[in-house]
Amino acid sequence: MAQRNVTQYSSEGVSHSAANTLLVCEASDLGRGFRLEQLYDDACDVGMALVNPRTGNVTRWALKEEIRDPRENELLGWMMIPTPETVRKQPELRDYQLNILND
Numbered sequence: 001m002a003q004r005n006v007t008q009y010s011s012e013g014v015s016h017s018a019a020n021t022l023l024v025c026e027a028s029d030l031g032r033g034f035r036l037e038q039l040y041d042d043a044c045d046v047g048m049a050l051v052n053p054r055t056g057n058v059t060r061w062a063l064k065e066e067i068r069d070p071r072e073n074e075l076l077g078w079m080m081i082p083t084p085e086t087v088r089k090q091p092e093l094r095d096y097q098l099n100i101l102n103d
């Protein structure tokens with residue numbers, strides 16, 4: 001599978017909990033135009049990329065689940081997991097999840 005170039009968002013506003021293997025942020029923390037994009041040329045997986053402004057390291061995250069309010073069907077956020085390529089480069093992220101709140 002060929003990876004597509006996707007927008008890279010700064011991880012500066014992302015909170016990190018190593019104890020819970022969790023990253024959390026609000027969509028607005030990622031910038032005005034935040035959106036999920038197709039990750040691969042030949043697959044329908046969508047996701048996004050985070051870049052660490054201090055190190056320049058880029059991680060890619062795939063959509064695991066959209067979270068919606070069951071009564072109103074309002075989009076509350078997205079649960080993301082690291083892509084296989086990201087886990088190969090940074091195995092410490094294997095069990096991590098990135099939760100993005102739709103604010």
